[in-house]
Amino acid sequence: MTIAPAKQPTFRIPDDSPDWWRQAVVYQIYPRSFADSNGDGIGDLAGIISRIDYLRQLGVDAVWLSPFYPSELADGGYDVADYRAVDPRIGTLGEFDRMSEGLHRAGIRLIVDIVPNHSSDQHPWFQEALASPRGSAARDRYIFRDGLGEHGELPPADWKGSFGGGAWTRVPDGQWYLHTFATEQPDWNWKNPEVHADFLKTLRFWADRGVDGFRIDVANALAKDLPEVLPSAAEMAEMPLDGRHPVIDRDEVQDIYAEWRQVFNEYDPPRTAVAEAWLDDPERRARYARPESLGQAFNFDLLQADFDADQFRRIVTANLEQQTMSGSSSTWVLSNHDVTRHATRYGLAPLNGRKVKQGTEWMLDGAPADQLDRDLGLRRARAATLFVLALPGSAYIYQGEELGLHEVTEIADDQRQDPVFLHGGRHAYDGLGRDGCRVPIPWRREGSSYGFGPSGAHLPQPSWFAGCSVEAEEGDEDSTLSMYRRALALRRELESSETLSWREADGPVLIFERPGGWICVTNFGAETVGMPRGRLLVASEPLPRDDDGEPLLPPATTAWLRC
Structure with missing residues (x-):
């Protein structure tokens, strides 16, 4: 090299x-x-x-x-x-x-x-909402709705929570509140x-x-x-x-x-x-x-x-x-x-x-x-x-x-x-x-x-x-x-403008260059490949060498070079 x-x-x-x-x-x-x-x-x-x-x-x-x-x-x-x-x-x-x-x-x-x-459902404002009547200012900080069914016994919609179960939970007075995630995580009302x-x-x-x-x-x-x-x-x-x-x-x-x-x-x-x-x-x-x-x-x-x-x-x-x-x-x-x-x-x-x-x-x-x-x-x-x-x-x-x-x-x-x-x-x-x-x-x-x-x-x-x-x-x-x-130490030394240029490479290999001659080459394939010329800075794995003593890039390996 x-x-x-x-x-x-x-x-x-x-x-x-x-x-x-x-x-x-x-x-x-x-x-x-x-x-x-x-x-x-x-x-x-x-x-x-x-x-x-x-x-x-x-x-x-x-x-x-x-x-x-x-x-x-x-x-x-x-x-x-x-x-x-x-x-x-x-x-x-x-x-x-x-x-x-x-x-x-x-x-x-x-x-x-x-x-x-x-x-959290333990937040003071949610606890205040639970203790306040329907239509109150305290409840308006969250998203409360009346339920469906003859007695409001059904949730306002059949939405599912991201963590499983329904997205609406009923409170003792019969209303329901929305929680995109767990029951213990009532959604804020950002119109308030x-x-x-x-x-x-x-x-x-x-x-x-x-x-x-x-x-x-x-x-x-x-x-x-x-x-x-x-x-x-x-x-x-x-x-x-x-x-x-x-x-x-x-x-x-x-x-x-x-x-x-x-x-x-x-x-x-x-x-x-x-x-x-x-x-x-x-x-x-x-x-x-x-x-x-x-x-x-x-x-x-x-x-x-x-x-x-x-x-x-x-x-x-x-x-x-x-x-x-x-x-x-x-x-x-x-x-x-x-x-x-x-x-x-x-x-x-x-x-x-x-x-x-x-x-x-x-x-x-x-x-x-x-x-x-x-x-x-x-x-x-x-x-x-x-x-x-x-x-x-x-x-x-x-x-x-x-x-x-x-x-x-x-x-x-x-x-x-x-x-x-x-x-x-x-x-x-x-x-x-x-x-x-x-x-x-x-x-x-x-x-x-x-x-x-x-x-x-x-x-x-x-x-x-x-x-x-x-x-x-x-x-x-x-x-x-x-x-x-x-x-991370090298990155601080080599940090350059927010651009890169791709270099052509054979097979499942990616090579890009950052301004200042900073080159990254990654072998995504299953075969060892050659590398561009340059001064080796760091590699994710130890690099073997060819018969002429030049470093090679094994599978699943990245190397940084400076040219």
């Missing part, structure tokens, strides 16, 4: 720029499963504080903190009882401030989850000005405490327009998602985010936001990423793709085109708290282009766990990660993926906590729910919780966690953790 002198990058966003988010690497922390400081089996803010140096060494630009608010955990914290407080099991506002300060001292920004589609005002208060509360940005849960479902006679579930399923659907991606949801953007822009630098909006139409999704709206929207397309060169190239090309619609940057996601870890997805039979629902419909793709090729899945996951980290835009990584963790399937039915499993049983999301990606991560080879905390963990950890622990991987130059650290 010819060694070429390295060129200087043509562009890099300064660390103090208000545009820091455009190419940031954001690390998602699921607080209850990251680090436990007091031995109660539940991760907490003090545990996160104790691991800030780990995050700094990893090289991430920001932390996204999943819900840490008071909650009855009907949905893993996404049933929020108080939007401006910390769950006592997780910590205090004082600890939140210390965590924020510690992260910022380490050069890491902080993004928090906002859950605006629904609250009090709801608008209270969320603006919440955004300012956290921004005033130094929060740099917000991840908006179910961002496309807030606005609803429900006629007096509700459509059936079958009728709604046939309605186009063109901005006029009764409950999904209505045009007026952008009016809500225009209000929010005014709040974000009150701060210097402006606060950022990213929308969780599962939408197939790129033009509809781009609306959330416009500067006058939230500013960025998740691209979940790779969650629905096989480890396949054609699918990856099509998705990347389409999403880079989408960023021109919005003026935002692309986002890249391979794993999060709602989906099967990508090491496991890539070790199973291909999806064959089959669409999936939000969450983990394929959980084990309908296949028995013994059909999982763990080694192949991890090789592909490492290659896909290195591919994604070379792309222009921001990358969102999920705690534990830097250790190469697989989905945990060794959880007994009576130990599972996810409402997807509890309410939907074996027929929802292929049965197992999302607990397998939320198991507390391993820090040490030994101990009752592999270093997660002084005692056990709130979900059972498998014995194979020992070999995937931070302790086991830190001293191994070929470990997944070492690869992530090298790649």
Whole structure:
């Protein structure tokens, strides 16, 4: 391989720029499963504080903190009882401030989850609604309806909840309330000005405490327009998602985010936001990423793709085109708290282009766990990660993926906590729910919780966690953790303008170049191939050499080069 002198990058966003988010690497922390400081089996803010140096060494630009608010955990914290407080099991506002300060001292920004589609049924306003009569101002903050049938004994419509069961629940006085998700998660009525005002208060509360940005849960479902006679579930399923659907991606949801953007822009630098909006139409999704709206929207397309060169190239090309619609940057996601870890997805039979629902419909793709090729899945996951980290835009990584963790399937039915499993049983999301990606991560080879905390963990950890622990991987130059650290350090050095150019390649191989001579090459095939000329920077697997000593690229491997 010819060694070429390295060129200087043509562009890099300064660390103090208000545009820091455009190419940031954001690390998602699921607080209850990251680090436990007091031995109660539940991760907490003090545990996160104790691991800030780990995050700094990893090289991430920001932390996204999943819900840490008071909650009855009907949905893993996404049933929020108080939007401006910390769950006592997780910590205090004082600890939140210390965590924020510690992260910022380490050069890491902080993004928090906002859950605006629904609250907990324990929220004071919902409890007030239950204690108030029909037609009251308290009930108008939520979506209450009279039932059908002679005595109102039937729900207002036959809609199903996303977690199983009906989407309407009856209260003692006979009315029904809407909950898109679990029964314990009543939907807010965003036609009510009090709801608008209270969320603006919440955004300012956290921004005033130094929060740099917000991840908006179910961002496309807030606005609803429900006629007096509700459509059936079958009728709604046939309605186009063109901005006029009764409950999904209505045009007026952008009016809500225009209000929010005014709040974000009150701060210097402006606060950022990213929308969780599962939408197939790129033009509809781009609306959330416009500067006058939230500013960025998740691209979940790779969650629905096989480890396949054609699918990856099509998705990347389409999403880079989408960023021109919005003026935002692309986002890249391979794993999060709602989906099967990508090491496991890539070790199973291909999806064959089959669409999936939000969450983990394929959980084990309908296949028995013994059909999982763990080694192949991890090789592909490492290659896909290195591919994604070379792309222009921001990358969102999920705690534990830097250790190469697989989905945990060794959880007994009576130990599972996810409402997807509890309410939907074996027929929802292929049965197992999302607990397998939320198991507390391993820090040490030994101990009752592999270093997660002084005692056990709130979900059972498998014995194979020992070999995937931070302790086991830190001293191994070929470990997944070492690869992530090298790649994230290089990414900061090589970061360039938000463009790429594809190079021609034979077979199932993708090669693209970023400005400044940064080349990424990925072998999606089953045969070892040659590589472009250049200086090797990092590879997802050790590279063999040909008879002339030139590096070769094995199957399921990505390499970065500089030419």
